[in-house]
Amino acid sequence: MAKTATGQVAAGAMIDEAAAVDIGELSQLVGYAVKRAQLKLYEDFLKCVAALQLTPAQFSVLLVLERNPGRNQTEVARALGILRPNFVAMLDGLEARGFCARSRSTTDRRSHELSLTEKGRVALLRARRIIASKHEARLSGLLGPDDRATLLRILGKIVREF
Amino acid sequence: MAKTATGQVAAGAMIDEAAAVDIGELSQLVGYAVKRAQLKLYEDFLKCVAALQLTPAQFSVLLVLERNPGRNQTEVARALGILRPNFVAMLDGLEARGFCARSRSTTDRRSHELSLTEKGRVALLRARRIIASKHEARLSGLLGPDDRATLLRILGKIVREF
């Protein structure tokens, strides 16, 4: 009884055999807090879209292709912070599943103009709905609209100006 | 002249040859914003302590050992979210550099009681000073004390309750 593997105190003011390890000032370091939050959010995102077999990175590619049809691999990869060599296998996977297409540009035969297929559009629609109704909804419920907006504002400042 | 590789507009209202790719609603997804901010912060942290040859993960281990002497590998690894098998090589590296020590527990000869050496204490002191004066100082300067505290509060809520 009294399963206290994570160090919680059992009912009745019973002290756990081993006090919790103290991470000290680590919890006051922004980088550490961001890292821990990122792992939590990534894990939940993955669980939410598991049924669709999409990773956060794949989801982000579909989103960008929808909004930027005709762009080439270099442009899309750079916008998402993905290195061009690593983007190749990613696109291969999405293309093999029929979610997107490469077509040689007529004006520059080195480039591939990227586009979402109809199947890709459907997958993106489903994913977007699940993310909104499960993942983001739960997060908004926890934080409330004000804190959610504040968090986005502060993180955006770090991304753009730090 | 007019180095616009990243899509910035040059002086004189000159329009860049290729408009920036639009990442759309991605910028409104908390998970994406957190991920991008995490990469920025990690990169700067790494640059700041490059002279000391410490990664954020190694820094966090030294911090926890200082505040929790005598704990074993399982306890410290779990507090930091590191899997026990992966913690072995990490400790090997820190021990080889003389920053920490393992000693067999007298009460449970399976465990190693971990401790910081004097050399580890010195390295931690230096790292802490650099992080405070360079990394965190620059971030606080960008955000201001209120936004920094707010960010820590919201991220802490996600880590603990999401």
Added chain:
DNA sequence: TATTGTTATACTCTATAACTATA
């Protein structure tokens, strides 16, 4: 039987150099 530290291993991410075909 359960736990600690450990080894082995595998899979994903990320990073760099270099090739090809085009420009």
Added chain:
DNA sequence: TATAGTTATAGAGTATAACAATA
């Protein structure tokens, strides 16, 4: 010569199974 897509490859980081010593 420079660029787009690609290949090969190497290094982190992370994950699980299993083993020896000990409880």
